[in-house]
Amino acid sequence: MIVRIARRDLLELFRDGRFIGAGAVVLMLLITALAVGWQRQVESRTERVVAQKLDYDDWLAQPERHPHDAAHRGLHVFKPEMPLSMIDPGITPYVGSTHWLQAHRQSEVKFRPAQDATGLQRFGSFSAAWILQVLGPLLVIVLGFNAFTAEREQGTLRQLISLGVPLRRLMAGKALALGTALWTLLIPFGIVALIAVIHGTPPDQRSDAGLRLLLLALGYALYLGIFVGLVLAVSAFARSSRVALTVLLGLWIGIAILAPRAVADASRSWFPSESRRDFNARLDADLGERYQRAWNSYFGDNAGTPFGYKVPLSQWGKALQIHDQAGYETMDRHFAALWNAYARQQIAQEWFGALVPTLAIRAYSMRIAGTDFDQHRAFSVAAEHHRRRMQDLISQDLVTHADHRGEQHFSYRAGSDFWRQIPPFEFHPADANQSLSDASRSAAVLVIALICAWTLALFGTSRLSR
Amino acid sequence: MNSSVNISSTPMLEAVAVTREFGANRALDSVSLAVQPGEIYCLLGANGAGKTTLINLFLGFLEPTSGEVRINGRDVTQDGLATKRDVAYIPEQVMLYGVMSGIENLQYFAALATGEDLSRTALLALLSRAGLDESAADRRVGTYSKGMRQKVGIAIALAKNARALLLDEPTSGLDPKAANEFSQLLSQAREAGVAILTTTHDLFHAKQTGNRIGIMRAGRLVESLTARDLSHQDLEALYLRHMAAQP
Numbered sequence: 076m077i078v079r080i081a082r083r084d085l086l087e088l089f090r091d092g093r094f095i096g097a098g099a100v101v102l103m104l105l106i107t108a109l110a111v112g113w114q115r116q117v118e119s120r121t122e123r124v125v126a127q128k129l130d131y132d133d134w135l136a137q138p139e140r141h142p143h144d145a146a147h148r149g150l151h152v153f154k155p156e157m158p159l160s161m162i163d164p165g166i167t168p169y170v171g172s173t174h175w176l177q178a179h180r181q182s183e184v185k186f187r188p189a190q191d192a193t194g195l196q197r198f199g200s201f202s203a204a205w206i207l208q209v210l211g212p213l214l215v216i217v218l219g220f221n222a223f224t225a226e227r228e229q230g231t232l233r234q235l236i237s238l239g240v241p242l243r244r245l246m247a248g249k250a251l252a253l254g255t256a257l258w259t260l261l262i263p264f265g266i267v268a269l270i271a272v273i274h275g276t277p278p279d280q281r282s283d284a285g286l287r288l289l290l291l292a293l294g295y296a297l298y299l300g301i302f303v304g305l306v307l308a309v310s311a312f313a314r315s316s317r318v319a320l321t322v323l324l325g326l327w328i329g330i331a332i333l334a335p336r337a338v339a340d341a342s343r344s345w346f347p348s349e350s351r352r353d354f355n356a357r358l359d360a361d362l363g364e365r366y367q368r369a370w371n372s373y374f375g376d377n378a379g380t381p382f383g384y385k386v387p388l389s390q391w392g393k394a395l396q397i398h399d400q401a402g403y404e405t406m407d408r409h410f411a412a413l414w415n416a417y418a419r420q421q422i423a424q425e426w427f428g429a430l431v432p433t434l435a436i437r438a439y440s441m442r443i444a445g446t447d448f449d450q451h452r453a454f455s456v457a458a459e460h461h462r463r464r465m466q467d468l469i470s471q472d473l474v475t476h477a478d479h480r481g482e483q484h485f486s487y488r489a490g491s492d493f494w495r496q497i498p499p500f501e502f503h504p505a506d507a508n509q510s511l512s513d514a515s516r517s518a519a520v521l522v523i524a525l526i527c528a529w530t531l532a533l534f535g536t537s538r539l540s541r
Numbered sequence: 542m543n544s545s546v547n548i549s550s551t552p553m554l555e556a557v558a559v560t561r562e563f564g565a566n567r568a569l570d571s572v573s574l575a576v577q578p579g580e581i582y583c584l585l586g587a588n589g590a591g592k593t594t595l596i597n598l599f600l601g602f603l604e605p606t607s608g609e610v611r612i613n614g615r616d617v618t619q620d621g622l623a624t625k626r627d628v629a630y631i632p633e634q635v636m637l638y639g640v641m642s643g644i645e646n647l648q649y650f651a652a653l654a655t656g657e658d659l660s661r662t663a664l665l666a667l668l669s670r671a672g673l674d675e676s677a678a679d680r681r682v683g684t685y686s687k688g689m690r691q692k693v694g695i696a697i698a699l700a701k702n703a704r705a706l707l708l709d710e711p712t713s714g715l716d717p718k719a720a721n722e723f724s725q726l727l728s729q730a731r732e733a734g735v736a737i738l739t740t741t742h743d744l745f746h747a748k749q750t751g752n753r754i755g756i757m758r759a760g761r762l763v764e765s766l767t768a769r770d771l772s773h774q775d776l777e778a779l780y781l782r783h784m785a786a787q788p
Contacts, residue, residue, distance in 0.1 A: 086641065087640050103633070230636025234632075234650065235653065236601070238630075239622055239625030240653050287546075
């Protein structure tokens, strides 16, 4: 019975042109967005790999020089492009992908942790993910807004009820029709996406990328399933197709357009994060104090300010070592506080996903794609660890080879043997299982929203015979 | 009149002291009637007399404020789905899917009613029995006249092979030929033991096809008569008297 109902609904969707019209537009947009994403990813991946190699080759090829000069020259590290970023670029376009690892300070190049713009939440750029998140629900609305109201308006609902068709089966049939229509459109896109992802992914990462794509598909199935339930519920409650369409378009604007921005702004007021200027000011003040204490502790209370004229050159390497290491804990604390504020904002938004599913799917999609803030944070932490490793090696080299030269400290020159002691940067992003674990909260929220939407649909359907 | 009414069995359609109120308005007031297998019960009455409300109660579209509505001995309110298996419903305006053809509509509704996918031959035979020309079967219902839709509705009822028929002014708007064909179909159904409850404004049709005739006024069943005991003139006079007495 359910299949028969679904078949008839599909026939009507096909014959009245909605399926072909709306579906073709969405499918075309999806394929276009994927093509754009694929091209961007291929170019970006190539550029990053080449740039990373060139930069490290330059590091190795630099002439003999004082190691601290080399520390200021620094290294550039590039965040690897995730295979599914062609579908969901996440926050990458807004936080950058390059760190400049140089002396004294944690890198902020292109990553602006305290930027006071809409930051993490303003990633609504044209991508396949954005189309699915924003236009996907609109497609469900166009296909299903009159699922029940049309039956009521043309009188066929009474005919169906009089035949003894159980209302829940009627609802299931209509849900199956909507689901089939959606998957008929999305499966071709999924196949194209799979080919693109596999083609754009190194062989050793393909199984991971395939698993991510499957998880992404499941997430979007949940998300669109929520809207199928919601659309059926509204159609069951509404007295006419016009009312149903008006209500649903209002909900769509609220859920997919307005609420995500409003909740993002609200989450920043609940869990405030500093502006970049304030962040830097507080960090600098704290670092200055910390450096001074470490300085005095080693060189005595009369040693003056760090790297002032009183530092004997015979201890210049040691001073550098003390200075750098004194700041590590402070930088960790400040960045952790800032990032934790972002994380709390993100968690608040994810929980709101039960009411505004677009927030939940955004979070889920980014996490599964590996383009979320946690991934970026992990990359930033790895880059900073690499920087510290480089600084510590350089300071130790100065202590070992330059400090004993006394006034001739700066005559010391390190060469290629030392440059090679600094290893190339490597970053291993979380695998698909870890990403799924990270996305479990947003997945749970999607399931909660799904249950709510379908409960509402069942309730609305049960009232149809009245 | 036929003699196949089985008065010893459980009534196929039964209303027991049924009252239905819409706010302060009492649409039905303690109505009781029973329709046996093989019997046609025609309900007459002015618009708003409560005829359609009674049909809606049998279909479970409404619940009685008090009293009980039963189909084949089962309470419609308690056992809605099971009772619908026994009945077919033909409204005044048979509502079908306009983007589908007559045969597609029949195939769909018949499949939902019976759980079986009937062959094209069987579907065409049903449409033919209902009086629909085969050449119209594959046309979209959106192009059908009211009478043609009615015939598809009849074909759906035939496909269901129901034990009871609920008809809400089924011949309204039909041309005389179609109305006569419809009466013949009802007679065939009665011969087959189907219990039929039909509302109508057509006194001639009621006298012609019904075993019993009820007259409703302001939500009450004010007369319940045996058709064979009445002449057309008697029925008309009685009906007009009740209508004149209407508040």
